[in-house]
Amino acid sequence: MTIDAPHAAAGRHPDTAALAAAIGARFERLPLCRWHVTVRLVIGAVTFFEAFDQLLIAYALPQLRAAWHLGTGQTTALMTVGSVGMLAGALLSGRLADRVGRVKVIAVCIAVSSLCNLALTLCTSPAPFMAARFVQGLAIGGEVPVAATFIAEITRTHQRGRFVLLYELVFPAGLTACALLASWLVPLLGWRWMFGLAAIPGVLCLVVARYVPESPRWLADHGRHEQALDTMAAIEKKVEGITGGPLPEPAPPAPVAHRTAGRGGLRELLSGRYRRRALVVGALWFAGYFVNYGITSWLPTIYRTHFGLDLSTALGYSTVTSCAGLVGCLVVALTVDRAGRRRTLMWCLGGSAVALLLLGLFSGGSATGVLVWTSLGSVFLFGANICLYLYTPELFPTRMRALGSSVGGALNRVGVILGPIVVGAVYADGALGTVFVTLAVVALAGSVTAAAGAEETSGQRLEDVAP
Template sequence: MSTVANNPVVGSIAARLERLPHSRWHVKVRVLIGAVTFFEAFDHLLAASALPVLMDEWNLSTGQATMAVTTGSIGMLFGALGAGWLGDRIGRVRTVALGVALTGLASLAVAASGNIEMFALFRFLQGLGIGGVVPVAATYINEIARSDNRGRFVLLYEMIFPAGLSAATLVAVWVIPHYGWRAMFLIGALPVLIAALLPRKVPESPRWLLAKGRTEEAEAVIAQIEREVEESTREPLPAPRAEIPDEKGTGRLADLFKGRYLRRTAVLSGLWFVAYYVNHGIATWLPSLYTDTFGLDLTTALTFSLISNATGLLGNFLMALFIDRIGRRPSLIAALTGASAALAVLAIVGASSGPQVAFFASCTTFCIFAINAGLYLYSPELYPTRNRAKGAAFGGLWNRLGVIIGPIVVGGIIAAGGSLRLVFAQLAVVAAVGALIAFFAVETKGKTLEELNS
């Protein structure tokens, strides 16, 4: 049993957060955390955007190219594990700030790399930061959101991530041909400026403070938030809702694999793996496929990739609008089924031209980006405050495995002379398996984080 249980302040903090109307305070926090997420996404896709140029400049083999794009993902895997522990131990905001600083500094080092080995090493370090920031940031946003509109609140924030991916591709279309790939990584170092600002402008999660037994700090933070909300709305706050049940749990990692949490962790892990296996299995190789297989110039290849990312942004937006209405489980099932169908068309009809692949790849990213955003909402909902960052980050571990294995499998098929039909067929099958896994997901819409974990 958590030491927080039976403490009357628990329900008070949760109830006071639940009564807060949307205000400038929420906008401020989402903008600051969103800026972090934007640049993490921007840095995440830099290797894929630079890959066509790197392959020519350093005369890379397919194996070396695969290493260039997967070392960052391996770093993200370890970063997710470490950040989950840190996020529950030292706080959400401090963990995010540390990860952002590491991401930016490593980007500078990548820009100075003189060979593929140094490039891969510094991409690994950059991945440590990216992998740690995103799940912990999503955990924080979940903890300040109201239960009745948490899906829309979190997913509109999560649109920042595909926006960052789109921005990376858009900037690459112009910067790489004119200034080279190193300039992209110099731009990716900008998050260093945010790292120092974040702890001073964004308050720590009151739910986390309370779970750590820091009751006075939690009360001070929630009181300050309430004052800012009242000042911005110019109206008195509504009365808190009826008492909210207390959470249970010890905060140990082992709790993720016991009782009801075992099912939640298993389903979540499978969904994360599938979503990112498919996403990165296709996205990482698209620019190179356009140039090497279909003979398109670099600008056209990057433009097609930009269209796919922009379509994904639209999918994210529609998921934000409807997930609170139709629920998490139906949304995930529908999106995974749609992704599988789009990939199956490419496998059956055959990928015969760049524009054809770009169209169905865009249909796939429309669904996949919606799934990814939905999982960043869904993951923190499934675990109590003392384990929330660890639970979300454990899901991040499986998405990193998907990020690593997806491009390796696709690269292996291409290197072995396999057809594009086979590439898209195996991706379609994996997405279909994900849709089946989603049938076992627990529905969380409309419930407070405490009600889901009491």
């Protein structure tokens, strides 16, 4: 393949700019096939178990609280320390993935998370438990946005939303699997067994390192021309072998002259068009996860302490809410290319606000009412949040796509941290209805932000959305 780039963007090597454009055009001609699905399954398995690890604390907490005689403040600290680690991990991993590559960061994160699960099984007091959860949070917070970035970079424009979100379903599926398994296993064998089982998937780090190719878009953008061409050619050869025929000729790439010069990094991210995008998507991540984890982190404890349900019933009710959220994710995955990213975010956050407001005003007096309305709210919330995993990588160019995604992930973690803290503070006063009204207000603010500031990206190539 020859690369003609007489008008390459200033500040970038002509071959690099032209090759990056050509790689994007070559991805556009690849039909979705078993190769895409295989890579999606491998990376999806990693993300599945990271989600599993993330939610384990909510189901271990009732037993930990009793065994270690934790007060409300200590309980909140134990619940949120992992999220603090995820915040730091999200901030660090994006810049690291833009420098050293997507696949290396993903493999290291799953290995660290697995080792931390082993360490958690040995803890006998809150201090070492919190330390291990913080380190594990670094790994979980680092892996999830980088994996979303990688999947976006190997996917063509046509039905990108469906393909990416069917991959992203593994995250809420991991949450749901955790809820189902924990609701049965924790009362039966105790919380240590859950963390022990969660350590087994650490072997996936070897599978990722061996079988998942680095993103050719990232290789091209970093001047590793021969490796980018070899990796792209290997992918095309595998696709041709699967489809049984030659690939069509790639469409002409967008003119290099139209591509923006930039070196990536935080300075470029927080300037020009990308600053507005970062602020809007960060606010959406914060709102969605503030509400989501404000609900799910405290539900087992609310059922136990406020309504007096036994542990199995409390965990079972919480599991129903997680399963309902998975339904919302599936609906969004199948409709987001037609509905568009902006409208999906706006209506899903708005729908969750209505459900939680009605719960706070009228139905917070019974466990059944909480179950029904939090489940309905989760349908909308999970749908909005999974859409953000698709939408965020689309907004930023390859040179800082992982960084932009990690900033969204960091605001996600701020929401994950503050949501349980705020709910804990309000719930400590016994004001259960006020808890849900507060969460409804935050969800409504997110809906308004999407309506006013979100840009539509459906049907556009990555290089056109973010040059």
